[in-house]
Amino acid sequence: MKFYPLKFKPILKERLWGGTKLKDTFGKPSTSAITGESWELSTVKGDVSVVANGELANTSLQELIEKYPEELLGKSVVERFGTEFPILIKFIDAKQDLSIQLHPNDELAQERHNSFGKTEMWYIMDADPGAELIVGFNKDVSKEEYSKSLENDTLLDLLNYEKVKEGDTFFINTGKIHAIGAGVLLAEIQQTSDVTYRVFDFNRKDKDGNLRELHTELALDAIDYKNKDDFKVEYPKGMNSVNSMVDCPYFKTNFLDLDKDLKFETKNRDSFTIYMCVDGEALIENEFGKVSLEKGETTLLPAITEEIAIKTTGVKLLEVTI
Known part of the structure; x- marks a missing residue:
């Protein structure tokens, strides 16, 4: 397959x-x-x-x-x-x-x-x-x-x-x-x-x-009645790098702001990878194929993926894994 x-x-x-x-x-x-x-x-x-x-x-x-x-x-x-x-x-x-x-x-x-x-x-x-x-x-x-x-x-x-x-x-x-x-x-x-x-x-x-x-x-009985300032996520916004946003038991989310191509290995990830395009556009590739992604679109890369390449001149992505 x-x-x-x-x-x-x-x-x-x-x-x-x-x-x-x-x-x-x-x-x-x-x-x-x-x-x-x-x-x-x-x-x-x-x-x-x-x-x-x-x-x-x-x-x-x-x-x-x-x-x-x-x-x-x-x-x-x-x-x-x-x-x-x-x-x-x-x-x-x-x-x-x-x-x-x-x-x-x-x-x-x-x-x-x-x-x-x-x-x-x-x-x-x-x-x-x-x-x-x-x-x-x-x-x-x-x-x-x-x-x-x-x-x-x-x-x-x-x-x-x-x-x-x-x-x-x-x-x-x-x-x-x-x-x-x-x-x-x-x-x-x-x-x-x-x-x-x-x-x-x-x-x-x-x-x-x-x-x-x-x-x-x-x-x-489900409400947390405490006033807690624990909801606003402060995250790095470094260009052309993978910036950690949220790391919780249920999902991990990173922010990618790219103006050039990026390639990296995922063979040890042991999780699917999701990209949500929140601005711009990109071509997302693994060893089995590729897909274009525009603002408001989402793609799922199966866990068997060993390498991901993102080709773009300008895109902002949310990367989600487990």
């Missing part, structure tokens, strides 16, 4: 808060005015990615993993996660504010939903002037104080707001209350999980006039 760099058909998701930037900026094949997410790499049940390029076109990612687990994922990844792809890769366009939410940790998610928890990171690709994120509380809060704020409709007074610009990066631990604000376009890397506890949705109604479901009781 030739394990060339794989591109996948985007899985587009309509969201109440979505817009048209995924189509307008990245050329995603959307026909909706409220496309909020493009799932780039997924094996979430019902939303499994399908190969878009080369001789494996129209084959599902899950099918490939089950047929070639170690070649695709890496031996150590298979030992940890079996034949489930361990991360979910997305681009997100927030035309409106997202709901205020949080994600349970692995233990709670396993107990309640037979799922992994959801640790995630965001890389800001574009932000309208004044755009913000909500990340955590602005002070230590008790469970009682939090519950009272929901009753009194004063939760927003307890939350921490962060102005954002292109290149800003945030790491969102499980339990941390958060929301993406209106006018933000970002790349998201997360554990494979779709378990979200929504706690406030600005009293919005969906297209059928219904309020969206809240998960008030489930969230109470």
Whole structure:
């Protein structure tokens, strides 16, 4: 089997808060005015990615993993996660504010939903002037104080707001209350999980006039009520080098800002490699083939890859491994 760099058909998701930037900026094949997410790499049940390029076109990612687990994922990844792809890769366009939410940790998610928890990171690709994120509380809060704020409709007074610009990066631990604000376009890397506890949705109604479901009781034991300044990722931005951004038990992410070609060995990596193009364009090659990558596109290089070459005159990439 030739394990060339794989591109996948985007899985587009309509969201109440979505817009048209995924189509307008990245050329995603959307026909909706409220496309909020493009799932780039997924094996979430019902939303499994399908190969878009080369001789494996129209084959599902899950099918490939089950047929070639170690070649695709890496031996150590298979030992940890079996034949489930361990991360979910997305681009997100927030035309409106997202709901205020949080994600349970692995233990709670396993107990309640037979799922992994959801640790995630965001890389800001574009932000309208004044755009913000909500990340955590602005002070230590008790469970009682939090519950009272929901009753009194004063939760927003307890939350921490962060102005954002292109290149800003945030790491969102499980339990941390958060929301993406209106006018933000970002790349998201997360554990494979779709378990979200929504706690406030600005009293919005969906297209059928219904309020969206809240998960008030489930969230109470999942929230981290402490004010922690542990979410903004400061990372080196050296040109033509591999800059470490996030290194956590669930994924490792590096930042590459290149204005010339780069080549390096990966035969000892024992993990797949993902590239998300956040600006510019490049040709990504391994010993089995090559693929072009433009802003808003993603490629997966199987773990069996021994050498990667990136050919470019200008590109910014997020490199993701386990």
